[in-house]
Amino acid sequence: MVRSVLRMFVWVSLVILVSACTKPNTPQEVAAAFWQAMAENDASDVVELSTLDNDSAFDSYERDWADVVPSYGRVVIDGTEASIVTRLPAESAGGNERREVMTYLVEQQGQWLVDYERTGEAIMNPSPFSGLMGQLSEISDRIAANFSSSSSDMEQRLNDMARELEAYSNDVARRADEAIKEYGQVLQDYMEELEESVNRALEENQQAPEGDRKNLEQAAKDLESGSEQLAEPSLEALASATRTLTETGQRLAEVGSDSFERNRDEWAATLQEIRERSEEFFQDLRDSMRAENESE
Template identity: 55%
Template structure:
């Protein structure tokens, strides 16, 4: 019995030791341990988890990180590089406020490491576009999830963003201009195709209930009006388009006539495409601010 107990105790000890010595493998795990080491002011751990060559060069990015607990957002892995949206407490210490930065990582010899210098540059010398990028990220997540719901709040946020965007430098706006133009053209094309399909459905189902036909006629008119505004794409036009698309999705979900079922599947697929293109737009727009 004693021998069996000793073997079990030894096995448990081995498991604990192995678990304690295991290295983080994914970018997310490495970033989490890196920021934990920052909170503990552990220069040796920082050097192990990042590209910092010597623990003596650890400078804490000229900030005090004691007990800092970050939140992590979207992770993008592109071959041997990765970025992780990282939300840190604001520098002025305001309760509940978070500042959004990027933790950069690279893969070296099979291990993911935080790019110490690049991450520090993002923290100590933020782009004037960074604040807007944070709002773009949040709005993008909401926009891609709400095409089938009411979007008055969302549209108001995009209206506010349009005004905020104008306050940024001309150079910053030029860097984002191409992404906005590309998205505007794609969104306009999607809306025109959706409008054309609705008009076809109305033509082929003239005996459908008046309520359904009225809803689809209003949807086509709204799409036509919003699409015209995208001739000169800006955040005001995007706000209007988001509202029109969200209302379209809501109306599609309330159609009662089975005659429109096949069209509904087509329209839902089209909205999925718009959702994916919108997600790509916000990623492009974020990239233009880096």
């Protein structure tokens, strides 16, 4: 009997220990658990994971979240407050289109909780910049994943962003334009550097196979044309440069002669640096525009 009671005590203790270990603690864990509770329409769990006072106040943000699986982006923790970029399916869109909102959290008595009211405000009354922010976020993610495989889609997104920015005449649009011009100059320098490297390789390897030389000659011409377009940087020019760099990367990768082995490594390193700088640019642009918009 004593042994049976002891086994029961150990079992209960283990259950309590496991429950304690699996309780969400970080802002990321709490946000994920919160949105899972929203998807399950579980008012009690939502109350436990958020600043909501009681079950009766749960309104599900006036939307059915069944089967909704959000994805998450950048996390910012500032003292007892945190925010997490949260990508949710667009309510009126089909397919894989998603909209970006913020999940806000506060730390109370050592426990992170979703700020239910503030998060709801971001969802139910989205900023007019939400579409633009979503595009910036997606472009940044696509660059981080693979620059070349999504170049045509990125070009379209950049052109869409250019048209959307035209609708704004405030400081947000002005600062975005300044950032675009600054990065356009950086991208132009990269393209000129690549063009010079390709032309130098052609000069040093005049006996290389004709097919490789034609590929490189076309790459040099494309880079020259692309850098000229960036003389007056704009999102449209960046879109064109994106396509040019993608096509150039494919051409350079097709060069098979051993004569260009050292050059291929150099070109690959430059293209990787461009990818990293592009990802950083779009991330910084998104953060800057969000901060400016929230301050208005």
